Amino acid sequence: MEFLAAGFVYLVAAVVAVPLANRLGLGSVLGYLIAGVVIGPVLGIVGHETVELQHFAEFGVVMMLFLVGLELQPAMLWRMRTQLLGLGGLQVVGTTVAIAAVSLAFGLAWQAALALGMILALSSTAIVLQTLNEKGWMQTIGGKSAFSVLLTQDIAVIPMLALMPLLAVGTGHDDAHGAEGHGHAAPTAFDALPDWAQALAILAIIAAIILAGRTVMRPVFRFIAEARLREIFTAAALMLVIGIALAMNYVGLSPALGTFLAGVVLSDSEYRHELESDIEPFKGLLLGLFFITVGAGVDFGLLFSNPIGLVGLAVGLMALKAALLYGLATAFGLGGADRWLFTLGLAQAGEFAFVLFGFTLVAGVLPAELVSTMTLVVALSMLLTPLLFILHEKVLAPRSVASADREPDEIDEAGTVVVAGIGRVGQIITRLLVTNGYKVTVLDHDPETIENLSKIGFRAYYGDATRPDLLHSAGLETAKLFVAALDDREKQTELVRHVAHSYPNVTIHARAIDRHHVYDLENAGAHIAARETFEGALSMGRDALVALGNHPFRAETARRTFRAHDHRQLDALRETWNTEGVSASYIDAMRAHSQTLFDLMKEDRLDSFDRSERGWTPPPKGDASL
Amino acid sequence: MKPLVYIAHPRLDRSEISGPLFDVAGQTEGVTCVDLYGEYPTFEIDVAREQRRLVDHDAIVFLHPIYWYSAPAIVREWQDLVLEHGFAYGKHGHALDGKVTLNAVSCGALESSYRPEGGNGAYLRDLLAPFEKTADLCGMRYLAPFAIYGAGRAVEEARRGDHVAAWRGLLTALRDDRLDIPAARAARTLNDIAASHAAAPETA
Known part of the structure; x- marks a missing residue:
């Protein structure tokens, strides 16, 4: 019962704090942090057990990187290479160096200074992406540039995780502490292998992930999908992520690296959206739990012992990051409102800092006191971020409109149309649209059809189109048109009702079984409902008249x-x-x-x-x- | 007068003259605009609706490129279906009596070609005789055509701006009853008369 009671406390805290924070424009990450602060230091309902819980919740980060990987098709990465390497790479390296230099000046060892620099160079993907989407800034030049920097940072986390242990000062730091907290430091049979065999094993596992992703996973997923049992597909997705994490642990590599790789390998697959929808809630809850534990672990004594110094540190950190971002924005030709959005939006430190701080503690790179101080600083910088967005929106952006000489927004046609159901009707509609140069995302629950369509170059994804989360990951909020072409009368009506309700901006065209279904669909919110057999039968009727x-x-x-x-x-x-x-x-x-x-x-x-x-x-x- | 502008252009997306003129008409207060190919992509013209439109307006303008010394096919289809006996002509067909009509056209050939001694062997107005005779039979007052010649090079030669201004002037003059109708009926083209009314965009 104790487990349930504890779980209940966390859930109550999250359910109360997160929607409130969202309503206040602070974003969900801050909501979780505040929830943690309230149940931890403020009310004292939870205590030291949060540290262990945190290690468990860190698995949310592993899942998050799997999802990041899923979003990154190799082709897209290649297209964005200048932005990623140029803008993103310079931001990460430049900020790391700058912060490390400041830290050295404060008297830190070079290893600790470098670690701190890398950790604080990262911004908050969770807060920034959410805000950009909410405010509709994703398609502005500033928003796109911010996205590519965040993407670079997400990828940079992988080498950072790998580098941390190498930066360990090794001054007899308590190794046992690491062993109990993190599985990957525990001795395994693997450690008994000679070095060359270890290296070989690591290469073999990475090769296995890539090969399996390319060849084995598709038939496996298809086999599972054909069973039409949604929870088994979810189980398979979880199994995949956990299995890879375990394998990576075994060879002493970062589980996040492994799942990220698996994500990238599977990002081309037609099961991508379904995997995304299945893992997403687990990731969300675990990450939320993780942020709550960070909040619960905030050292209030420390904060009140030196509030001005800490706030000063946070502001200083943000000023330093913002100065670099402003310079980069100018160098890359961003002007006006875009430059300010980019500068202010990415100035905070991010949630990855909490994760990486955990690693540095374990590896003995950073002393515990510094970690608790910096955890506070990071949290403060995240708390200040919504204020900066408000400053941008209300003060800076309106002012720079007149001087903005930016180019017109690129029209991003990705997923302009979403077609649900690719049977006899959906297929013809899709082919007509595609041959006229429109990008169409297709959803269907028949694995075989989907695979055949992908083979001939359609963007087709497996999944039950009536699932709200799948529609979401198919990009319905940015789509111009939604074509509902399911052959099941009731499901079709429900689908139209849901889409009309949740995505009021998208135009809905629906396939109707008969004239009464037309009325049903119109009442459910379809803009156009067409009887599937009507036009075909009319043509046949005309041909019959000719034959007569x-x-x-x-x-x-x-x-x-x-x-x-x-x-x-x-x-x-x-x-x-x-x-x-x-x-x-x-x-x-x-x-x-x-x-x-x-x-x-x-x-x-x-x-x-x-x-x-x-x-x-x-x-x-x-x-x-x- | 209430002007009604019909545009007939099967590829508006790459039109350099008719499209912009149509946009200007749409921005002109009190002018009704109808895109024939847009409303009837399968040529299934709604006769009742079109006849209502004609009754509701006093100046009927057909805006189109010259195709084979005539208009694109949908204008002919429109004539065949809308100008019904008993409505537009015949013993009881007087719905259009006294209304004004004209063709606003873009010609590929140069003006020098539209002369008795030129390549086309006749003035543009004379080649558009079927439109004029149709108007006569329906009791309408046919005005001289408003035309731009050498339309394919009008943009490159910076002639479109003047043409647009003249067009805007023509439409507003029609609307405000400032157009000299007898002179417009007698002229060879409306170009000079329209140019004398040339106007900048109205600020709404």
Whole structure:
């Protein structure tokens, strides 16, 4: 019960604090931190056990890097190489050097100074990306540049994790402490191997991850997907991540590195979105827990012993980072509001600092007192970030609009259209759109279809399109158009209802099974609902008229008249159907309409001159105007 | 007068003259604009709606490039379907009586070609005789065409700006009843008359 009670405390803290923080524009990371502060130092509900919990929660970081990897298709990385290496690389290296220099001046050993520099060079991906998305700044030049720097930082975490142990000062630091806290430091059978065999084993495991990702995983996922058991797919995704983490632990490498690699390898796969949706909630909760434990571990005694000094350190750190960012922004040609967004947005230290501080403690790179001080400084800098965003939005951005000479935003067509269901209907729509140069993201729950489509170059992903999280990761919030083409009547209506409700800006076109389904879909929020068989059947009807000896153009006009009449009937009966369903008056109205159509066609057959059948009819005989 | 501008251009996306002129018409207060290919991509023209439009307006302008000494196909389809007996002509067809109509066109060839001694062997207005005769039969007052010649090089030769200003002047003059209708009916083209009304964009 103790486990449940503790869990309950954390959950209550998170559920109360995170939405509140979000409402106040502080972002979820700060919400978790504040929740931790409240249940830890302030109320004293949780105590020292948080340290152990933190080691468990660090697994959220491993999952986060897996997800970061999933987002990084090799092709995209290659396209962004100048931004990543130039802007991002210079930011990481420059800030590391600057902070290390300052730390040296404060009297730190060079190893500690370098470690501190690397750790504080990172910004908060969680806070910044969330804010950029929320405010709609992601597509501005400033937002895009900030994103590429964050991406570089996320990747830079991997070598940093690898470097930390090498920076250990080795002054008889308590090794036992590390062994109990972190699995990867524990002695294993692996340690008994000779060096060359160890190196070989490491290479073998990395090669295995890449090879397995390229060859084995697809059929495995497909096999699981065909079972149509969602929780087993989730289990498989978790198994993959945990398995890789264990393997990396075994050879003494960073689990985060392994899962990141696996993520990159799988980023081309059609199961990417499904994996993302499955891991995302675990990552979110574990990271949240991690931030809570950081908050709970905040040393209030320390803060109140020297509040001005600590705030001063935080402000100094941000000023130093901002100065470098401003210089970089200028060098890379960012102007006006974009330069300020980039400068102020990335000036804080990030959540990775907490993770890396943990590693430095274990490896004995940084002394414990410094770590608790800097943890406070990092948290303070994160707390100040929302204020800087507000400063940017309200003061700096409006002012620099006039002077901004930025180029027009690139139109990012990625995922302009999302098609759910790629059966008989969705396939034709998708092909027409793709051949006209539109980028279409396709979702379907049939693994075989999806794999065949990916083979011929479609951006197709496996998954149940009625799952909200999958729609989200398919990029529906930036899509212009959503095509719902499921063949299941009820699911289709539910899907349209959900999308119309959650994404009010996207236009929805829906496939309807029949005319009543048209009304259902319209009521659910579809902008256009089209009966799947209607146009095809009309063409066949026209061909039948031709086969019966009618002139092709006459048959075509009959088709058009019929079609127009049917649409009028659909409009006319909508109200009745919406209020009464298939009632007696609905049936009467339907009959009346059919009679009208019959009369219309008959009149034309008798060649009478009548307005209801117009077009290419000669003037009445005997009315010569000239 | 209430002007109604029909544009007929099957590839508006790469139009250099008709498209910009249509945009200007759309920005002019009191002018109704209809994109025929846009509204009827399958040529299924809604006759009742078009006849209502004609009744509601007094000046009917067809804005189009010259294709084979005439207009793009949808204008002909529109004529065949909308100008019905009993509506536009015939004993009881007087819905269009007295309305003003004209063609605003862009020609590939130079003006020198549209002369009796030129390559096309006739003035533009004379080549557009089917439109004029149709207007006559429907009881409408046909005005001389408003034209830009050598349209393919108008942008490069910086002639589009003047043409746009003249077009804007023509539309506002029609709207405000400032156009000299008898002179516009008698002219060979409307170009000089329109240029005398040339106007900058109205500030709404």
